[in-house]
Amino acid sequence: MFASARNGRTLLLEYNRAAGPELTAFATKYLADADDWRMYRGLTSSVAVPFDELNPATQREVLLAVFPYDVVTVRGWTHYVLHEGDSSQETLWTLCTWLTGKGGTYKEIMAINTLETDKLSRGQSLFFPENLLRDVMKQPTGERPALPDSLAAPPLMPAEEPADTPLHSLAAGPAPGNGELEYGNDARGAFALYRLKQGEALYTDVVARFTDVDVLESAAASILAACRVVMERSGIRDERSIPVGTSIKIPMDMLTAQYMPEGSSERTEYQAMVLEAQRLRGAVRSKDLAGVVVILDPGHGGRDHGAWTTDARFSLYEDEINYDIACRIKQILESTTEATVYLTVTDRSQGYATTDRTSFVHDTDEELLTTPRHRELDGDKMSLNLRWYLANSIYRSEVARGSDPKKIVFSSIHCDKLHSSLRGAMIYVPGAAGRRDKEAPALTLASYGKYKEVGEQNYASSTAAERRRDEALSRNFAVVLMEELGKKRIKRHDRSAPIRAQIRRDGTTFVPAVLRNTMAPTKILIETANLANAVDCTRLEDPEWRHWFAEAYVNALKTHFAG
Numbered sequence: 115m116f117a118s119a120r121n122g123r124t125l126l127l128e129y130n131r132a133a134g135p136e137l138t139a140f141a142t143k144y145l146a147d148a149d150d151w152r153m154y155r156g157l158t159s160s161v162a163v164p165f166d167e168l169n170p171a172t173q174r175e176v177l178l179a180v181f182p183y184d185v186v187t188v189r190g191w192t193h194y195v196l197h198e199g200d201s202s203q204e205t206l207w208t209l210c211t212w213l214t215g216k217g218g219t220y221k222e223i224m225a226i227n228t229l230e231t232d233k234l235s236r237g238q239s240l241f242f243p244e245n246l247l248r249d250v251m252k253q254p255t256g257e258r259p260a261l262p263d264s265l266a267a268p269p270l271m272p273a274e275e276p277a278d279t280p281l282h283s284l285a286a287g288p289a290p291g292n293g294e295l296e297y298g299n300d301a302r303g304a305f306a307l308y309r310l311k312q313g314e315a316l317y318t319d320v321v322a323r324f325t326d327v328d329v330l331e332s333a334a335a336s337i338l339a340a341c342r343v344v345m346e347r348s349g350i351r352d353e354r355s356i357p358v359g360t361s362i363k364i365p366m367d368m369l370t371a372q373y374m375p376e377g378s379s380e381r382t383e384y385q386a387m388v389l390e391a392q393r394l395r396g397a398v399r400s401k402d403l404a405g406v407v408v409i410l411d412p413g414h415g416g417r418d419h420g421a422w423t424t425d426a427r428f429s430l431y432e433d434e435i436n437y438d439i440a441c442r443i444k445q446i447l448e449s450t451t452e453a454t455v456y457l458t459v460t461d462r463s464q465g466y467a468t469t470d471r472t473s474f475v476h477d478t479d480e481e482l483l484t485t486p487r488h489r490e491l492d493g494d495k496m497s498l499n500l501r502w503y504l505a506n507s508i509y510r511s512e513v514a515r516g517s518d519p520k521k522i523v524f525s526s527i528h529c530d531k532l533h534s535s536l537r538g539a540m541i542y543v544p545g546a547a548g549r550r551d552k553e554a555p556a557l558t559l560a561s562y563g564k565y566k567e568v569g570e571q572n573y574a575s576s577t578a579a580e581r582r583r584d585e586a587l588s589r590n591f592a593v594v595l596m597e598e599l600g601k602k603r604i605k606r607h608d609r610s611a612p613i614r615a616q617i618r619r620d621g622t623t624f625v626p627a628v629l630r631n632t633m634a635p636t637k638i639l640i641e642t643a644n645l646a647n648a649v650d651c652t653r654l655e656d657p658e659w660r661h662w663f664a665e666a667y668v669n670a671l672k673t674h675f676a677g
Contacts, residue, residue: 117179125165170250186255190243198236206232245427304366316353323610326618391586396677398520403453411458411526412436415480416491421531429473432529442664470657485566502631507567524637538605542639543588545615546581548625574631587636595670
């Protein structure tokens with residue numbers, strides 16, 4: 115008895131009647147309907163049963179026999195294409211029918227595997243996540259034969275983008291205008307003009323790209339308001355049907371600094387920051403990260419779980435993802451480098467152990483490591499402010515021990531929840547223009563007084579020169595991190611600037627408090643992926659992907675301090 119494939123799309127279970135079991139015994143064990151044995155009783159030699167007439171367990175065994183290199187893990191089924199050609203071609207629809215029970219899921223599989231076409235190539239790997247598989251297809255297989263050298267062997271998870279994509283230009287941001295923006299004035303004042311191209315949309319390709327409008331899904335009202343401003347200014351009535359070549363006017367006061375006209379104060383200040391970043395690049399070096407201090411701030415926790423997935427196929431909470439990635443970074447740094455590592459948050463039940471979970475539940479075990487510990491984490495301003503008070507206490511303590519301030523790095527780790535069409539990592543840096551000379555929230559609430567870190571210094575302060583230095587150093591590190599993520603094939607946000615210096619929401623611009631008030635000169639806020647995008651969710655639920663992200667972060671530190 116053996117399984118066979120014909121033309122790459124037809125699977126059969128074949129056996130020789132002379133040497134095989136009796137038809138009734140065969141039907142009872144292998145067929146979906148045991149009474150179907152009567153269909154084959156007139157055959158005297160071999161019997162070939164189509165895949166659809168087999169019971170589910172036998173269907174799985176046939177698939178694994180015909181495709182010997184396929185492997186199933188708790189994450190899902192990875193399939194390697196073996197049949198390619200005009201007369202023998204596997205199809206995505208058929209594979210989806212076999213594995214998920216619905217050929218129509220091919221669009222989701224294309225998105226998950228970032229495929230531009232449903233035509234398959236020999237040796238290509240396809241990942242089918244566990245949540246889409248038929249129940250019988252979910253059981254892990256254990257070890258399977260290695261893919262032979264004669265077949266291409268791409269990584270288990272599909273490549274996000276070329277490993278060598280250069281992002282050096284991100285140090286200075288996108289080239290202003292790049293010939294795409296024109297500038298003018300009308301009765302309402304100054305504007306930038308952009309002509310819409312084929313396949314572009316108003317929000318993702320214009321507003322999100324050229325402005326600092328908050329892209330978070332929670333800021334939907336701000337996003338819609340910004341789009342309405344641009345539409346009204348441009349005379350557009352329906353954003354769903356804008357002809358190619360339409361002139362879109364963006365009010366000048368909405369533009370990101372690097373897209374402002376040459377000679378404007380905002381553009382001049384931005385260019386001064388770029389020159390400072392170039393001057394400081396490679397100024398501080400360290401072998402094996404000796405003397406480097408890393409403060410990791412896993413965002414959210416406690417009652418505040420942050421963003422979460424509303425897609426029923428996933429069970430992901432931002433605070434759990436943030437914490438696991440931070441613990442992985444800590445583990446790698448402490449086992450492979452000489453860096454000193456601090457976390458601002460701990461999980462009382464988990465400690466600093468990493469997890470291989472692919473789905474999560476919301477718990478409230480996290481607490482902030484202030485003195486005394488702050489367990490009432492619920493996303494309020496006090497919980498957010500205590501993070502930078504704690505980071506500043508660590509900073510002062512390390513400087514007092516002799517640490518070089520330029521070797522102290524603060525990183526707040528998050529996931530975002532954007533428009534579902536957007537994907538990839540984004541990084542925020544402390545825009546100098548969005549920071550203040552002094553900020554002292556603890557002076558307004560007596561409840562801050564019990565925390566040692568607040569008592570040490572109840573305010574944050576900085577000079578204009580320090581703010582320019584901080585943005586420059588932070589942008590340099592953010593650029594290196596983006597490059598290292600690319601080397602790991604981790605998707606980087608590409609629909610607008612992936613490195614941002616401020617957020618615009620409801621007509622105001624601001625820098626997040628942990629970047630605005632943390633004393634460490636090099637400080638970034640990382641948005642690892644988009645919890646509203648199904649493809650990004652398959653990455654976030656994968657512990658191997660989370661480890662790749664942590665490795666990219668550590669590699670970025672090594673590169674940054676290698677000069």
